[in-house]
Amino acid sequence: xxxxxxxxxxxxxxxxxxxxxxxxxxxxxxxxxxxxxxxxxxxxxxxxxxxxxxxxxxxxxxxxxxxxxxxxxxxxxxxxxxxxxxxxxxxxxxxxxxxxxxxxxxxxxxxxxxxxxxxxxxxxxxxxxxxxxxxxxxxxxxxxxxxxxxxxxxxxxxxxxxxxxxxxxxxxxxxxxxxxxxxxxxxxxxxxxxxxxxxxxxxxxxxxxxxxxxxxxxxxxxxxxxxxxxxxxxxxxxxxxxxxxx
Amino acid sequence: xxxxxxxxxxxxxxxxxxxxxxxxxxxxxxxxxxxxxxxxxxxxxxxxxxxxxxxxxxxxxxxxxxxxxxxxxxxxxxxxxxxxxxxxxxxxxxxxxxxxxxxxxxxxxxxxxxxxxxxxxxxxxxxxxxxxxxxxxxxxxxxxxxxxxxxxxxxxxxxxxxxxxxxxxxxxxxxxxxxxxxxxxxxxxxxxxxxxxxxxxxxxxxxxxxxxxxxxxxxxxxxxxxxxxxxxxxxxxxxxxxxxxxxxxxxxxxxxxxxxxxxxxxxxxxxxxxxxxxxxxxxxxxxxxxxxxxxxxxxxxxxxxxxxxxxxxxxxxxxxxxxxxxxxxxxxxxxxxxxxxxxxxxxxxxxxxxxxxxxxxxxxxxxxxxxxxxxxxxxxxxxxxxxxxxxxxxxxxxxxxxxxxxxxxxxxxxxxxxxxxxxxxxxxxxxxxxxxxxxxxxxxxx
Numbered sequence: 001x002x003x004x005x006x007x008x009x010x011x012x013x014x015x016x017x018x019x020x021x022x023x024x025x026x027x028x029x030x031x032x033x034x035x036x037x038x039x040x041x042x043x044x045x046x047x048x049x050x051x052x053x054x055x056x057x058x059x060x061x062x063x064x065x066x067x068x069x070x071x072x073x074x075x076x077x078x079x080x081x082x083x084x085x086x087x088x089x090x091x092x093x094x095x096x097x098x099x100x101x102x103x104x105x106x107x108x109x110x111x112x113x114x115x116x117x118x119x120x121x122x123x124x125x126x127x128x129x130x131x132x133x134x135x136x137x138x139x140x141x142x143x144x145x146x147x148x149x150x151x152x153x154x155x156x157x158x159x160x161x162x163x164x165x166x167x168x169x170x171x172x173x174x175x176x177x178x179x180x181x182x183x184x185x186x187x188x189x190x191x192x193x194x195x196x197x198x199x200x201x202x203x204x205x206x207x208x209x210x211x212x213x214x215x216x217x218x219x220x221x222x223x224x225x226x227x228x229x230x231x232x233x234x235x236x237x238x239x240x241x242x243x244x245x246x
Numbered sequence: 247x248x249x250x251x252x253x254x255x256x257x258x259x260x261x262x263x264x265x266x267x268x269x270x271x272x273x274x275x276x277x278x279x280x281x282x283x284x285x286x287x288x289x290x291x292x293x294x295x296x297x298x299x300x301x302x303x304x305x306x307x308x309x310x311x312x313x314x315x316x317x318x319x320x321x322x323x324x325x326x327x328x329x330x331x332x333x334x335x336x337x338x339x340x341x342x343x344x345x346x347x348x349x350x351x352x353x354x355x356x357x358x359x360x361x362x363x364x365x366x367x368x369x370x371x372x373x374x375x376x377x378x379x380x381x382x383x384x385x386x387x388x389x390x391x392x393x394x395x396x397x398x399x400x401x402x403x404x405x406x407x408x409x410x411x412x413x414x415x416x417x418x419x420x421x422x423x424x425x426x427x428x429x430x431x432x433x434x435x436x437x438x439x440x441x442x443x444x445x446x447x448x449x450x451x452x453x454x455x456x457x458x459x460x461x462x463x464x465x466x467x468x469x470x471x472x473x474x475x476x477x478x479x480x481x482x483x484x485x486x487x488x489x490x491x492x493x494x495x496x497x498x499x500x501x502x503x504x505x506x507x508x509x510x511x512x513x514x515x516x517x518x519x520x521x522x523x524x525x526x527x528x529x530x531x532x533x534x535x536x537x538x539x540x541x542x543x544x545x546x547x548x549x550x551x552x553x554x555x556x557x558x559x560x561x562x563x564x565x566x567x568x569x570x571x572x573x574x575x576x577x578x579x580x581x582x583x584x585x586x587x588x589x590x591x592x593x594x595x596x597x598x599x600x601x602x603x604x605x606x607x608x609x610x611x612x613x614x615x616x617x618x619x620x621x622x623x624x625x626x627x628x629x630x631x632x633x634x635x636x637x638x639x640x641x642x643x644x645x646x647x648x649x650x651x652x653x654x655x656x657x658x659x660x661x662x663x664x665x666x667x668x669x670x671x672x673x674x675x676x677x678x679x680x681x682x683x684x685x686x687x688x689x690x691x692x
Contacts, residue, residue: 048669051477053477053480053481053666054666055665073483073485076484080481088473089473089475101478101482104479104482104484148478
């Protein structure tokens with residue numbers, strides 16, 4: 001499996017806080033990798049650096065062969081990013097928003113229409129797409145944004161808390177969609193979440209991050225076996241405690 | 247008790263650091279305006295109470311000499327100047343005076359023939375501010391001469407019908423206005439009336455444009471930031487420069503549409519008034535020119551090039567607003583703060599706007615004058631008066647200063663947008679910092 005993302009010693013130092021400390025991991029083609037950690041662990045900082053929104057103070061990451069430091073524009077052509085609790089332009093209709101966002105990635109009108117059709121099918125909002133986003137519920141906005149994030153078939157989709165704000169049934173639907181896209185379209189995903197159950201279900205591999213350090217990497221089953229735990233929550237607790245002791 | 251509890255909660259929500267800062271800034275502005283008012287009022291009082299009557303006696307007869315002596319005996323300060331020809335601008339400029347009353351040749355002869363005599367006045371206009379153009383000396387001289395002639399003619403006894411008319415209206419005053427090296431036979435009052443109408447509306451339009459443009463862009467940036475649409479946008483394959491450029495251009499286009507609508511409205515609203523002022527002034531005395539003609543002769547009428555320069559200055563004013571708004575918008579992390587964040591721009595617009603309405607900035611005390619000049623929007627409000635009164639150096643310096651301010655503001659705005667600070671910086675007036683809150687929590691846990 002060729003690596004779509006290779007993160008090499010990525011660090012981010014804010015004036016007083018080291019938000020990410022030498023983070024290294026890689027994601028293969030069609031792989032779903034999840035960064036797991038509590039609030040303030042450094043997940044979003046790491047994701048923002050890979051999305052070229054923040055500049056690392058050390059290290060580098062290579063997305064589809066392009067360095068986030070040397071070729072950020074090329075990196076952005078290969079990724080999509082869905083921030084946690086992101087909104088959309090309230091005065092636009094859902095369909096107008098999809099067309100606008102697709103237009104930032106694609107110039108060819110046929111490909112653009114194809115892309116928007118795809119998003120329409122994925123989000124399942126039907127005729128509500130003709131309504132202004134201001135009238136959508138939080139769950140509807142999240143579905144629209146998720147459809148937006150995958151409609152261009154990026155090599156790497158970066159989703160920060162993908163199911164936040166969604167009810168159980170919608171969350172299950174989204175998880176299934178992510179798995180399907182990875183399997184069928186060979187799309188790679190970098191997820192971040194503090195929902196252990198979700199991560200256990202959806203991801204191929206997990207990286208547990210705390211205090212800016214990536215403590216351990218492995219598949220959910222590997223980690224459970226390694227730490228003699230019944231679920232990822234227990235793994236997480238043991239990993240964090242172990243890290244504090246040492 | 248429950249009500250007091252509620253009241254306390256409402257007050258604590260309303261009394262914020264932003265509000266207190268706003269009050270302090272407003273107080274500062276009122277103090278600054280008070281100081282400007284003091285200076286201008288002192289100047290006006292000085293002009294109206296301690297004036298000198300400046301005369302040129304071309305007739306130089308026993309009658310005129312007696313008349314001047316009588317004016318002096320009434321307790322007025324009179325200075326006589328020698329004649330230097332008919333160029334009134336040269337007369338005022340060579341003698342370094344602001345106004346003069348000329349008694350022409352044949353003045354006494356006309357009175358003796360029971361004809362209405364003429365006097366000529368020349369007054370210099372240096373600015374568009376009303377207070378700066380008070381010429382107490384010449385208006386007093388005119389009324390004193392009128393009074394003297396009325397008394398003299400009335401004391402003759404056995405008056406003819408013509409002489410009665412002279413007693414009632416003893417003089418024809420030919421008023422001349424001087425601006426820089428030009429003069430025109432038009433009263434400075436009618437020119438002031440015309441300028442007053444322009445000065446009333448144009449600064450309001452500029453003021454509204456400054457506030458409107460700033461608020462539009464600031465809200466646009468702040469909303470993108472708080473809704474996290476900015477993160478989505480900037481992770482797409484487009485440059486940050488394009489995002490900023492599109493936002494600035496959109497705000498500038500809307501500002502331009504607004505400016506065009508206001509200007510058309512202003513033209514429709516004021517078209518009739520200005521033409522009426524021109525025609526009524528033209529009918530005052532035969533021989534006097536209309537306000538339009540007068541302004542043309544005085545070099546005050548603005549041509550195409552002048553309007554182009556004013557437009558250029560307005561463009562840079564809007565660009566300064568846009569670049570400052572980009573910075574302020576990026577600092578907002580709660581859209582509720584947009585109103586408070588626009589305050590610095592609003593204050594920078596209010597100060598020169600109000601000062602330009604009441605006083606001539608050039609005649610302010612040096613320190614205050616330079617403080618007011620340091621505000622970039624001052625040069626926008628004074629652009630038209632500067633061009634009207636031929637102060638091209640001041641206009642050019644103002645324009646260059648605005649371009650420099652714009653380059654500096656844009657440099658910082660671009661640096662902010664190209665850096666990580668766009669996502670990490672924020673101004674939270676009155677909110678405890680996360681660092682302090684964390685520290686407090688830790689100490690509470692211990």
